[in-house]
Amino acid sequence: MADLIFYTNPQSRGQTVRWMLEEIGAPYDTEILDYATTMKTEPYLSVNPMGKVPAIKHKGKVVTEVAAICCYLADAFPEANLAPPxxxxxxxxxxxxxxxxxxxxxxxxxxxxxxxxxxxxxxxxxxxxxxxxxxxxxxxxxxxxxxxxxxxxxxxxxxxxxxxxxxxxxxxxxxxxxxxxxxxxxxxxYRRAQEIDSRLVAEAQAQQPQPA
CATH class of the missing domain: 1.20.1050.10 (Glutathione S-transferase Yfyf (Class Pi); Chain A, domain 2)
Structure with a gap:
């Protein structure tokens, strides 16, 4: 398991964090959450009691809120040059x-x-x-x-x-x-992030029951 875990739904503000993760280039694991089920129950509520995404866990520490996550990742991975001095x-x-x-x-x-x-x-x-x-x-x-x-x-x-x-x-x-x-x-x-989330959306839609 990577030191960096990304909790998201591909149809959420997590798309911005996905882009940030692709910019820093560090390996990360992704956990996809469903709005009606896994996002509102444990174990995710122990990550974010608000029951919303995105969130990250880096070396055991949780960061929520997109702006905070972007700032945190820029600082945690300075080699990506995503923050000024x-x-x-x-x-x-x-x-x-x-x-x-x-x-x-x-x-x-x-x-x-x-x-x-x-x-x-x-x-x-x-x-x-x-x-x-x-x-x-x-x-x-x-x-x-x-x-x-x-x-x-x-x-x-x-x-x-x-x-x-x-x-x-x-x-x-x-x-x-x-x-x-x-x-x-x-x-x-950005293009890589969009491709990943678009594929995840398509996979989720393909798994939905089709009307008779």
Whole structure:
């Protein structure tokens, strides 16, 4: 068994962590969990009591939450060069956690059909959808990468989120976002990750009972 175990479902945010794992290139074992059964019972609840994926276990230590997993793996496997030097990580941390906080909340609420009223926007961490998305657009405009002079885990995380929002029509396909998502996903590790998860989805669908 590898020192690194990846708990996921191929139709989940685990796709982002799969991409990160393919970027670092270290051997890992995968445990596929089902939303209705194995994800909600032991032994997985001892890994993540929330009963959700993804999660990793590295040398016996558990990490959950996609942004935290990406940051952890970048640090645990520095040879992959997926984090800037420690004294130059302001943008790196800023934009990873901006995407995992305000952007995630903004598009999740919009997808659920809820928008904060003007009176409530001061209570909401992201204010409103347009403010959060506009801030991200400014951060990406004129940059090749969001946090360094090369691809980092920040680009992987932000790029995966932008790519997801574009795919599900949660984001206007303006050139800044489209170009950034295209460039960040034009990588062999991304393609390998997509191939693995697509194969797992196809295998799961083939095992489902067919209607009579």
């Amino acid at each position: 420690t004294d130059d990580r302001a943008d790196y941390y800023r934009w990873i956690f901006f995407a995992s906080g305000p952007i995630e909340a903004a598009f999740s609420n919009r997808a659920a059909g809820w928008e904060p009223t003007p009176e409530r926007q001061r209570m909401i961490g992201y204010g409103n959808f347009d403010l959060a998305i506009g801030t991200l657009e400014k951060a990406l405009t004129g940059r090749n990468y969001i946090a360094a002079d090369h691809f980092t885990a920040a680009d992987l995380f932000v790029g995966s989120m932008v790519n997801f929002m574009l795919a599900f029509n949660l984001l206007d396909p303006n050139p800044v976002f489209v170009d950034y998502a295209r460039r960040m996903t034009d990588r062999d590790p």
